[in-house]
Amino acid sequence: MATVDEYREHIKNLLTARAKLVWDKRIQAETIFDTERDHYQLVYVGWQESKRVYGTVLHVDIINGKIWVQQDGTEVGIANELVELGVPKEDIVLGFDPPKMRHYTGFAVE
DSSP: OOOHHHHHHHHHHHHHHHHTTOOOTTEEEEEEEETTTTEEEEEEEEEETTEEEEEEEEEEEEETTEEEEEEEOOSSOHHHHHHHTTOOGGGEEETTSOGGGGGGSSSBOO
C-alpha cells in the first residue's frame, strides 16, 4: 500500500512535468506546493497579446490519506496518470464531480 509521502512525490513530479509543457514563452507555469497542508497547484500566469492569462490548471489536495483532484484542466487527467503510477482508484477522489455522481466514476466517493 502506498503512503501519503509517496502520493506527495507523485503529485509534485506530475505537476512539475506538466509545467515544462507550456507552449508560449509569454506564459509562466507556476507550481505551488504546500506540503505542510497538502495543497498542490499548477497555475498559468502571463499575457497573450492584450489578453491576460491566469488560471489554475491543476489543483490537488491530500485529505485524510486520499488524493482529491479539485481542478483538472488537462486532456489526459491527472487521476489517470496517478493510476498509471500505481495509486489505487479507491485512493483518488474526483472532487470536481458532484458528490452524488462520484460513484459512477470508478474512483473513490470520499
